[in-house]
Amino acid sequence: MRIMESQLLAPFTTLGVGGPARWLVEAASEEEIEQASEWARERGVLLFVLGGGSNVLVADEGFAGLVLRIAVKGIERDGGLFRVGAGEDWDAFVDHAVTRDCAGIECLAGIPGTVGGTPVQNVGAYGQEVASVIELVRAFDLRLRGFAEFSGAECAFGYRRSRFNTTDRGRYIVTRVDYRLTPGGAPTVRYPELARALLEFEYPSLAEVAAAVRRIRQSKGMLLVEGDPDCRSAGSFFKNPVVSKDQFSSIAERRDVAPPSFPVGPRAENEGNVKIPAAWLIEQAGFAKGYVLGAAGISTKHTLAIVNRGGATAQEILALADRIVSAVESRFGIRLEMEPELVGFAGEDS
Numbered sequence: 001m002r003i004m005e006s007q008l009l010a011p012f013t014t015l016g017v018g019g020p021a022r023w024l025v026e027a028a029s030e031e032e033i034e035q036a037s038e039w040a041r042e043r044g045v046l047l048f049v050l051g052g053g054s055n056v057l058v059a060d061e062g063f064a065g066l067v068l069r070i071a072v073k074g075i076e077r078d079g080g081l082f083r084v085g086a087g088e089d090w091d092a093f094v095d096h097a098v099t100r101d102c103a104g105i106e107c108l109a110g111i112p113g114t115v116g117g118t119p120v121q122n123v124g125a126y127g128q129e130v131a132s133v134i135e136l137v138r139a140f141d142l143r144l145r146g147f148a149e150f151s152g153a154e155c156a157f158g159y160r161r162s163r164f165n166t167t168d169r170g171r172y173i174v175t176r177v178d179y180r181l182t183p184g185g186a187p188t189v190r191y192p193e194l195a196r197a198l199l200e201f202e203y204p205s206l207a208e209v210a211a212a213v214r215r216i217r218q219s220k221g222m223l224l225v226e227g228d229p230d231c232r233s234a235g236s237f238f239k240n241p242v243v244s245k246d247q248f249s250s251i252a253e254r255r256d257v258a259p260p261s262f263p264v265g266p267r268a269e270n271e272g273n274v275k276i277p278a279a280w281l282i283e284q285a286g287f288a289k290g291y292v293l294g295a296a297g298i299s300t301k302h303t304l305a306i307v308n309r310g311g312a313t314a315q316e317i318l319a320l321a322d323r324i325v326s327a328v329e330s331r332f333g334i335r336l337e338m339e340p341e342l343v344g345f346a347g348e349d350s
Contacts, residue, residue, distance in 0.1 A: 001025060001032050003039070009058045009067065009343075012050060014112055014224065015234050016308050017317060018058025019344070021048075021067040028071045028087070030147065030175050033140050037173065040066040047142070048343055049173050052089070052113035055121065055234055059344030060314045070116050072175055081135065082179045086116025090123075098206045103185030104133040107194065109210035110217040112224050112235065116174040120164040121339075122157045126213055127191040131157035135180040139164075139172035148172070159264060159275075160239050160339065220302035230299040232308040234340040237321060238278040241334050248274050251332055259284075278328075278336055279303040285327040293320040314345075 003025045009018040022045070027033040040047040046065030050056070072085040075096060082102075084093055094109045107126040117123070118130045119137045134152045141148045156163040164172055187209040189195050197212040198204045204212070217223040221230030242264050243251075252258035259281070261274040282303045291298040295312035296319070299305035306320055321338060329335045 001027070001035050001039075003036075003066075007067075009050075009053075009062060012069070013053035013056055013058060013234075014232070015057060015312075015317065015340075016232050017060075017312055017314050018056075019060050019062030021063045021065075023066040024069065025066065026069045026071045028073070030072065030140065033068065033070070033072070033173055033175060034145075036066065036068050037140065037142055038145075040068075041142075049116075051086070051117040054112035055117060055340050056343050057234060057314055057317060057340045059342070061344055063344040068173070070114065070173070070175075072116075080181045080183050082181060084115045084177050084179065086114060086174045086176055088115045090115055090118060094210060097179075097181055098210045100183075101206060102181035102183050103187055103206055104128070104179065104181040105130070106187050106206045106210045107191070107213055110214040110223045115177050119155055119157075119162055119174060119177055121160050122155075122162050124160070126194045126216075127188050129157070130179070131155070131162075133179045133181060134177060136178040137164075137174060138176040138178075139174045141172055143171055147175070159242060165341075221299045221305055221307070222302060229309065230301050230305065230307055232310075233299060233305040236278075236304045236339055237306040238282070238304060238324070238336040239339050240275045240278045241281070241336060242273050242275050243334065245272055245274060247333075248276065251276075251334075276334070281328045281332055281334060281336070282324055285324070285331050287324055287327065291320075293323065296320045 003023050005023055006020045007024040008020050010016050025036045027036050037047060048063055048067050050067050050069050071087040073087050074085040076083040090111055090113050093115055094105050098106050107128040111123060119134055122129055122131050137150045137155055139148055187204060187206050189198060197216055201208055214223055222235055224231050248261060259276050261276055264273050264275050287298055289298060289303055290300040294316045295309050296316040297307050297309045299307050306317055325336050
């Protein structure tokens with residue numbers, strides 16, 4: 001295990017923003033994860049787990065503790081069950097599954113990051129969530145100093161939520177995720193935008209669905225493409241808010257046109273709620289594509305992405321995010337929730 005000092009974190013994030021880590025280590029095995037966490041515990045320093053860097057905003061001052069980059073690799077298959085190391089690239093695994101004609105994650109193509117981050121945030125897009133295919137999550141318990149395994153039901157999945165970023169936030173380090181996919185299964189095409197993109201196909205294949213998703217994401221600057229300035233983002237910066245039908249009706253009554261909405265999902269706690277696109281709320285609050293605030297801005301392709309226009313600081317990114325949140329709340333009474341995890345900011349690290 002090699003511990004490095006004063007490593008700049010910006011190059012490890014898709015936003016390209018952030019100061020140095022006091023210490024940084026790459027862990028390629030469960031043993032190294034355990035060793036690194038013990039190293040931090042013995043010295044009483046903060047520990048932050050970094051995967052693909054696609055959903056984080058690092059403070060300009062950096063992180064005054066140990067950053068643990070997860071590099072546990074490996075894919076094992078047993079029929080429709082795929083056991084995948086947390087350090088595997090997520091999009092590469094989607095491609096791995098699709099090329100083997102296994103359905104269940106084809107709509108999640110093109111999402112940056114690593115496998116280990118998918119159960120934490122319950123990654124979802126275009127009508128699919130990983131919650132529907134995760135059979136088991138293996139993780140290191142920082143409190144009890146041992147490994148634990150959770151069934152999908154035990155992960156307490158919700159919209160962009162799980163036990164790992166709510167009740168047990170900061171307690172577990174994901175080392176492996178097991179996905180139960182469907183060999184020979186039909187693709188999921190229930191999202192209207194995706195269905196429109198596939199009109200030329202009578203019966204689209206998994207590969208054709210995944211390719212269509214990547215094209216849609218690229219059109220919105222949500223696919224990492226070399227040389228595209230709209231790709232210097234953390235993806236969707238805000239979660240689509242979930243509101244009650246009464247709250248939705250109240251918003252609709254104040255507008256000539258009702259806001260677009262989508263069902264939240266099949267879980268019981270979602271009954272009676274709807275999801276409003278955060279992008280629509282942001283645009284209605286006066287923020288158009290290409291909006292600029294210093295070196296930070298809104299993507300020219302998608303209102304939901306805040307981008308680093310070149311040399312942006314974390315404070316500039318946050319200033320723009322705060323301005324958007326305040327405007328949306330003032331106009332609609334809805335407070336948008338940020339998706340990226342804040343690292344190194346006062347009051348955010350545990």
